[in-house]
Amino acid sequence: MTPDLDRLAARLALAADEAGQLDVAFTTVASPVGPLLLAATEQGLVRLAYAAEDHDTVLQSLADRISPRVLHAPARLAPAARQLEEYFAGHRTSFDLPLDLRLSSGFRRDVLDRLRDVAYGTTASYATLAAAAGSPRAVRAVGSACATNPLPVVVPCHRVVRSDGALGGYVGGAEAKRTLLTLEAAA
Template identity: 40%
Template sequence: MRWAYVESPIGDLAYALDDSGLCNVHFGGRPGAPLGTDDVADQLRAYFAGSLTSFDVKLSVTKGSSFERAVWDQMLQIPYGETRSYGFVAAAVGEPGGAQAVGTACNRNPIPVIVPCHRIVGADGKLVGFGGGLDRKRILLELEANVKMQLDWS
């Protein structure tokens, strides 16, 4: 695994690549990791600048139960600038009573931001649960909402 990082409005984001693709994103830096200069870094910078609404990086996820993988796949289906509830995602993966299990799967997401677990909210639309902290979740959702509004109105 090769680690690098990018600076962002939510703090440094470390990410790891293996021979198959992107396998990890970590909030905060990674000691000894260089500043990223590859396609992942370019796409993350473009996302935070508001000029990228869909990532196109090869993912290499080798862990997770079949349920977790289904949740992570469902997260990738949530459109940029939109949210879904934990219950909605649970129903979408065939476990209509599994909202709490979806929360656990979100917490175990190895590639946050790119696999957008921040787009999952409580049934009442409130921000609940995020491995990077609710402040980061709020910043990510506000960024996407602002960019989506600009795109929709232009």
């Protein structure tokens, strides 16, 4: 877009937000693990997606599951973008953002709650998380919860590894998981 169109789009997004006509705001940010899509409702950050997830598909899913009123509105996401930038620069070890976890429920939501207890620079096994979530035999279900985590990086599913120490899967791909764990180990 041209600078004039950028300014117009920003003004329209702000006006829609102020009028209560913006249900899901989104933006993309550059990162060492590729472009990340950030989306937020008025309640908080609702989605963070890797390019491998296809940002257009993610936006359509948000329109289907939350509201069709989805708009590129970076202002609402400025705090999240800033905290992610600080994290990737090695200056932040946890996120202090309001989160909207409506895209997860039941056992998956319990797992997400436990993921936030896995400290920066450490890892936990899928089995450990299953036990912490109250279902020690639900190791595969923990893997499924991590794979469908709507807020990877912020809700740190990349810190979950197999019991034998192998990385295991990751929504952003093995290289992204390795990059995040290396970043945290260097701190």
